Amino acid sequence: MKKHNYSAGPCILPQEVFKEASQAILDYNNSGLSILEISHRSKDFVDVMEEARSLSLELLGLENKGYKALFLQGGASMQFLMVAYNLLEKKAAYLNSGTWASKAIKEAKLFGEVQVVGSSEDKNFSYIPKKYDVPGDVDYFHCTSNNTIFGTQMKKFPKTAVPVVCDMSSDIFSRQLDFSKFDLIYAGAQKNMGPAGTTLVIIKEDILGEVSRKIPSMMDYKVHIGKDSMFNTPAVYAVYVSLLTMRWLKEQGGIKAIEEQNEKKAQLLYSEIDINPLFKGFTAKEDRSIMNATFNLTKDSLKDEFDKMWKDAGINGLNGHRSVGGYRASMYNALPLESVQILVDVMSDLERKA
Amino acid sequence: MKKHNYSAGPCILPQEVFKEASQAILDYNNSGLSILEISHRSKDFVDVMEEARSLSLELLGLENKGYKALFLQGGASMQFLMVAYNLLEKKAAYLNSGTWASKAIKEAKLFGEVQVVGSSEDKNFSYIPKKYDVPGDVDYFHCTSNNTIFGTQMKKFPKTAVPVVCDMSSDIFSRQLDFSKFDLIYAGAQKNMGPAGTTLVIIKEDILGEVSRKIPSMMDYKVHIGKDSMFNTPAVYAVYVSLLTMRWLKEQGGIKAIEEQNEKKAQLLYSEIDINPLFKGFTAKEDRSIMNATFNLTKDSLKDEFDKMWKDAGINGLNGHRSVGGYRASMYNALPLESVQILVDVMSDLERKA
Numbered sequence: 001m002k003k004h005n006y007s008a009g010p011c012i013l014p015q016e017v018f019k020e021a022s023q024a025i026l027d028y029n030n031s032g033l034s035i036l037e038i039s040h041r042s043k044d045f046v047d048v049m050e051e052a053r054s055l056s057l058e059l060l061g062l063e064n065k066g067y068k069a070l071f072l073q074g075g076a077s078m079q080f081l082m083v084a085y086n087l088l089e090k091k092a093a094y095l096n097s098g099t100w101a102s103k104a105i106k107e108a109k110l111f112g113e114v115q116v117v118g119s120s121e122d123k124n125f126s127y128i129p130k131k132y133d134v135p136g137d138v139d140y141f142h143c144t145s146n147n148t149i150f151g152t153q154m155k156k157f158p159k160t161a162v163p164v165v166c167d168m169s170s171d172i173f174s175r176q177l178d179f180s181k182f183d184l185i186y187a188g189a190q191k192n193m194g195p196a197g198t199t200l201v202i203i204k205e206d207i208l209g210e211v212s213r214k215i216p217s218m219m220d221y222k223v224h225i226g227k228d229s230m231f232n233t234p235a236v237y238a239v240y241v242s243l244l245t246m247r248w249l250k251e252q253g254g255i256k257a258i259e260e261q262n263e264k265k266a267q268l269l270y271s272e273i274d275i276n277p278l279f280k281g282f283t284a285k286e287d288r289s290i291m292n293a294t295f296n297l298t299k300d301s302l303k304d305e306f307d308k309m310w311k312d313a314g315i316n317g318l319n320g321h322r323s324v325g326g327y328r329a330s331m332y333n334a335l336p337l338e339s340v341q342i343l344v345d346v347m348s349d350l351e352r353k354a
Numbered sequence: 355m356k357k358h359n360y361s362a363g364p365c366i367l368p369q370e371v372f373k374e375a376s377q378a379i380l381d382y383n384n385s386g387l388s389i390l391e392i393s394h395r396s397k398d399f400v401d402v403m404e405e406a407r408s409l410s411l412e413l414l415g416l417e418n419k420g421y422k423a424l425f426l427q428g429g430a431s432m433q434f435l436m437v438a439y440n441l442l443e444k445k446a447a448y449l450n451s452g453t454w455a456s457k458a459i460k461e462a463k464l465f466g467e468v469q470v471v472g473s474s475e476d477k478n479f480s481y482i483p484k485k486y487d488v489p490g491d492v493d494y495f496h497c498t499s500n501n502t503i504f505g506t507q508m509k510k511f512p513k514t515a516v517p518v519v520c521d522m523s524s525d526i527f528s529r530q531l532d533f534s535k536f537d538l539i540y541a542g543a544q545k546n547m548g549p550a551g552t553t554l555v556i557i558k559e560d561i562l563g564e565v566s567r568k569i570p571s572m573m574d575y576k577v578h579i580g581k582d583s584m585f586n587t588p589a590v591y592a593v594y595v596s597l598l599t600m601r602w603l604k605e606q607g608g609i610k611a612i613e614e615q616n617e618k619k620a621q622l623l624y625s626e627i628d629i630n631p632l633f634k635g636f637t638a639k640e641d642r643s644i645m646n647a648t649f650n651l652t653k654d655s656l657k658d659e660f661d662k663m664w665k666d667a668g669i670n671g672l673n674g675h676r677s678v679g680g681y682r683a684s685m686y687n688a689l690p691l692e693s694v695q696i697l698v699d700v701m702s703d704l705e706r707k708a
Contacts, residue, residue, distance in 0.1 A: 009393075018388045033357055034367070036595065073589070078572050081573070110570055234551075235551035
């Protein structure tokens with residue numbers, strides 16, 4: 001039975017990617033060797049890393065604009081730390097829009113003063129803070145473009161002269177933005193880019209070198225840039241599968257084309273949430289994420305029936321995060337419209353039955 | 355044509371592991387989902403992580419002895435930093451036996467005083483330093499059990515009352531040692547344990563909590579232990595393939611059985627190096643690694659012919675590291691004795707022809 005995978009991450013990737021990724025484990029590029037057993041210094045893998053780095057910049061429209069792409073380890077959680085290590089000399093401004101933003105703030109405080117310029121913690125992060133100013137004297141401004149757990153998404157970003165750092169883990173490559181407005185973008189791969197185990201970091205090189213502390217090699221963006229993202233053995237397979245996924249995205253027509261698909265999927269589901277009296281969205285409407293839709297049943301008594309229905313329909317990973325409860329439908333790039341239609345049909349069926 | 359993979363890492367893994375690892379990309383445990391798309395919080399993956407953690411302790415004979423196993427990201431290079439972050443309050447003793455030990459020393463110096471108690475840098479790390487004392491007033495002693503690049507291996511470890519930290523990246527699970535003599539063992543997976551992308555860290559819990567500095571969450575062993583190695587999304591696939599490889603090792607009879615095989619392979623190759631006048635070992639004989647054998651041609655003029663011969667025989671990855679030159683045969687657990695015989699045959703053929 002076909003599965004409809006709404007997992008929040010690690011999450012669905014294109015079926016074509018799984019096929020090619022599986023074959024490469026048995027024999028990579030007709031070399032007679034598995035991709036898992038080749039040297040990361042071999043031409044085969046250096047080619048993978050270089051194509052992944054350049055394709056990430058190409059997809060974001062950031063070629064030849066002073067940016068470097070890195071594939072590092074440790075997830076966004078490691079970036080919370082690396083960003084502060086490399087950029088926080090005295091004070092930084094952070095927007096607190098959810099759990100991950102809060103964690104980024106916690107780590108940054110070990111390195112300097114953190115000014116939280118806006119927060120939606122008062123309403124369990126169900127909206128994006130809007131009326132705030134970024135001071136001109138901070139080292140950088142940090143925000144989270146999409147809040148996976150709560151299902152909110154920043155539609156606008158503040159205009160500021162200070163460097164803008166953005167955690168785009170859960171919506172990178174899903175929508176068009178002027179990415180050149182950002183100075184540092186990071187994203188754990190395990191949503192729209194690939195499997196868990198690697199993290200894309202895109203840095204405008206000229207923001208580096210401003211802090212006075214000594215930075216350990218593995219924490220130092222300049223060290224990784226100087227070694228073309230191969231300072232030490234990278235997460236070979238995770239980078240390879242990320243490359244396959246980015247190639248797939250390019251074949252689909254890039255971010256412009258996938259954004260249209262993502263908008264259709266989100267519209268289909270949010271329409272059902274809004275018209276079906278048995279469901280209620282969790283977030284402020286204007287801040288709804290096109291990646292993660294969070295919603296609840298209006299009658300708790302229907303929970304068992306609804307849960308059985310969507311599981312019977314082959315749907316996977318629809319339970320909400322413990323911080324929010326209810327349901328969360330993560331509709332990343334590789335989730336087909338058909339899967340969303342299945343979920344919407346189940347929701348309608350519930351209304352007819354109830 | 356069958357390949358004989360002598361790659362120094364990432365390196366050969368068992369063929370059975372490749373098969374199962376490839377299948378899991380298409381459908382994991384008959385779930386209808388790829389292992390790359392399941393949640394790391396799902397029972398399926400939590401089971402993988404827990405089995406991997408307990409099996410690593412079981413293979414090393416460290417169950418119920420106060421140790422915890424973690425699968426982290428960033429490789430041994432990240433451990434150079436984490437060890438110092440967590441354990442270095444004032445002064446630590448390091449043994450400098452090669453490139454990786456030197457890098458560990460460099461990172462530790464950012465956190466406190468480092469006393470290099472012994473070094474073989476004077477002879478390009480071709481031997482293991484032996485006559486040295488570990489002071490009783492240091493926070494810990496750090497050593498590297500096997501030097502991948504130079505092909506040396508520590509056969510004895512100093513007796514000391516201070517905690518012993520050991521980088522076992524390139525010989526973990528390859529030979530029997532009294533592992534309970536070590537307080538912290540770390541190893542990048544990409545030699546005997548699995549693919550690149552995860553790092554095994556085995557810690558005796560009672561050595562933690564002694565430093566006064568504030569430790570960022572991702573750097574803090576206690577944080578990772580408290581979250582059962584799932585503080586953030588782990589490198590799902592690298593941990594899974596490591597588990598498959600450890601299961602394979604257990605089926606072979608564990609470390610005792612594989613050590614016998616490794617000894618046979620090393621003896622076969624080193625015998626040829628010693629009796630064949632065209633070859634010369636790089637290291638002191640008593641310090642020879644059973645994992646990585648480094649050697650040179652005695653006549654440079656034979657290089658082209660020898661290179662053609664071993665390549666024609668299906669051998670891969672035999673070139674020495676740039677720091678040493680010549681050749682390096684890495685004979686990790688999964689390399690069959692048959693592959694070593696092929697190399698030895700080529701070396702004998704060269705002698706007959708020359």
